[in-house]
Amino acid sequence: MPLFDYSLLLTGQYHDMLVAGLLLSLQLLAASLVLALPIALVVALLRLSPLAPLRWLGFAYVESIRNIPLLAHMLFWYFGAPELLPEGIKQWLYEGHIEAYSAIIALALYTAAFMAEDIRSGIRAIPAVQFEAGRALGFGFMGTMRRVVLPQALRVTVPPLISQTLSLWKNTSIATVIGVAELMYQAGQVESATFRSFESFAFASAAYLTVSLAITGLATWYHHRFPVRTI
Amino acid sequence: MRLNLIAAALAASALFAGIAAHADQLADIKKKGELVVGVLGTDEPATFIDPKTRQIVGYEVDLVNAIAKKIGVKPVLKQIAVAARIPELQQGHVDLVAAGLTHNKEREAQIDFSLTTFVTGQKAIVKKDSGITDVPQLAGKKVLTIRGGTQEPNIRKAVPTAEVVTFDTSQQAFQALQQGKGVGYVDDEAALLRSYAKLGPQKAKYVVLKQNLSTEALAIGIKKGESGLKAVVDDTLRELEKSGEAQKIFVKWYGPNTASGFQTRDFKFESDKID
DSSP: OOSSOHHHHHSHHHHHHHHHHHHHHHHHHHHHHHHHHHHHHHHHHHHHOSSHHHHHHHHHHHHHHHTSOHHHHHHIIIIIGGGGSOHHHHHHHHHTTHHHHHHHHHHHHHHHHHHHHHHHHHHHHSOHHHHHHHHHTTOOHHHHIIIIIHHHHHHHHHHHHHHHHHHHHHHGGGGGGGTOOOHHHHHHHHHHHHOOHHHHHHHHHHHHHHHHHHHHHHHHHHHHHSOOOOO | OOHHHHHHHHHHHHHHHHHHOOSOHHHHHHHHTEEEEEEOSEETTTEEEOTTTOOEESHHHHHHHHHHHHHTSEEEEEEOOGGGHHHHHHTTSOSEEOSSOBOOHHHHTTEEEEEEEEEEEEEEEEEGGGOOOSGGGGTTSEEEEESSSSHHHHHHHHOTTOEEEEESSHHHHHHHHHTTSSSEEEEEHHHHHHHHHHTGGGGGGEEEOSSOSEEEEEEEEEETTOHHHHHHHHHHHHHHHHHTHHHHHHHHHHSTTSSSOOSSOOOOSOOOOOO
């Protein structure tokens, strides 16, 4: 037996399994990110709203999500929440890819809570006079936000959002506990089929590292290309 | 990709582990005064935690105790995960593995096996209203099972088009079946009948399919090439068989008065060969 068998990783059935896992992980990342961003923006605006009940709602969302481990969220959205649905919808869901859907919902809601805080910090980094100037020109709360504050704030917010994306990418691996056939799951399957633990997890580690470095590289590039304007 | 770097690092660590290994494990066990055995502890009735005493007990535990007694050392049970069984043994973290380990040809290249200690079929259980009555009808359907064992490859062999979803423990996989997240659940017969018995009045809604997906010979795992240790393990098992003790242990955990409810014992501790 060779000490490190490359062929396993480069061709054949096990290579295909690992690549399928990587693709599914990337799909989880993309779907969760697309869902998380708008939720995060809404929650951040709730937390800055002039109306107290809306502020409390935003606060409750962020704190209740951030303080419970992602693993518990995953198990809840897979074993718990779908059980509350009406019978017909439930059966239709369970016949499909309920595992992946539950994982995406858990990842999106979890990541959104962290992103909302980053967006809120970004908005608060814009001097209050900008907001007041907007109001003085006759725009409402939402109008001022949309035309004056958010365009400046989101530029400040992008680097921390990219680092949240990095966390999201690593968190996709937790989906393995609810049977989603993502990269960690497939690495485990290849390991139990071949007993080549080193090779299968070396592939998974290298793949996670590569994508993570690409995300970090994106953040650095953005920083150079769109520096924060000094106000 | 600098895979050669990673390979070099891995090679170095493997060498390092090699230096730490000893020539004769049996001598080491005697010197330590304890026999460390990897068990699942979540696999009733083979190895599970007795709710009253909080100790790990079961069929495999009784066999391990007999082996430790024969060597003249104290048995120490260490809980391990299904997927970690073979790596733990190879890296010398445990001396033996008694964890519902299937003896098959693929694994013979990795580790040695004792005499076969149990023979079980792997079976599927489905909800009655699914209308499924035999294994081939699982084609194209979602089938649930535990990760890291032989269940998944066996389902793929028996029903190539089934969509298999696996979980860390058999309890989670069985829970998913109860919620209807798949049409069938596959496990070793003895373990499956335990889960089935726990359903209580719900039992009427389920049916265990008669056909075996495969027949599994379970054995105790021993590190490759440790002939001294293997000889002691096999001798102990032969003695248990000769004295009638093996029969008693089987009836105690799997016999007619247990949830598994096996009427007869259809195997003997006699061979470490599989077909």
